[in-house]
Amino acid sequence: MKRKLFTTALFVGCFMVCLAAIADLNGKWVGKVDIGGTEYPLSYNFKVEGDKLTGTALTPEGDVPLTNGKTDGTTFSFSISTSGMDIPHTGKFYGDSTTVDLDVNGSKSHAVLKRAEEKK
Numbered sequence: 001m002k003r004k005l006f007t008t009a010l011f012v013g014c015f016m017v018c019l020a021a022i023a024d025l026n027g028k029w030v031g032k033v034d035i036g037g038t039e040y041p042l043s044y045n046f047k048v049e050g051d052k053l054t055g056t057a058l059t060p061e062g063d064v065p066l067t068n069g070k071t072d073g074t075t076f077s078f079s080i081s082t083s084g085m086d087i088p089h090t091g092k093f094y095g096d097s098t099t100v101d102l103d104v105n106g107s108k109s110h111a112v113l114k115r116a117e118e119k120k
Contacts, residue, residue, distance in 0.1 A: 024093070025046050025076070025098070026046055026047055026048055027045070027046065027115060027116070028043065028046075028115070028116035029042075029044045029046065029098055029113040029115055030042060030043045030044075030114060031100075031112055031114060032111060033111035035104055035109050036107065041058075042111055043116070044056070044057050044058075044100075044113065045057075046066075051071055051072060052069060052070065052071075053070055053076050053077075053078055057080045059082040059083070060083065061083065064080050064081060064082055065080075066079070066080060067079050067080070071093075074092060074093050075091065075093070076093065077089060077091070085105065087102055087104055088102070088103050096114075096115070097113065098112070098114075099112055100113060
């Protein structure tokens with residue numbers, strides 16, 4: 001009986017840690033990506049609700065919504081539509097940083113994002 005109780009408590013504790021990690025993805029993240037020798041700024045505002053990822057991405061056309069957003073705790077995926085293109089993203093959350101891989105017309109790029117500092 002004690003073993004079963006301990007195992008259950010351990011499982012619940014691990015689950016809560018995973019949920020806390022998911023919640024930390026919420027907020028504004030910024031970085032830069034190099035596409036074809038040109039560096040572009042990246043800015044995302046993520047919102048996690050369960051396994052659903054929503055939010056916006058700043059593009060030359062302004063803020064656009066994330067579509068098809070999903071997360072499983074440490075990895076996530078979504079797409080954005082801008083300039084007539086659908087750009088799929090995949091990423092991984094590390095706590096203090098996040099990586100994203102973009103596929104722009106078959107050209108894959110990798111970027112590291114940091115949490116944006118709040119202006120006071």
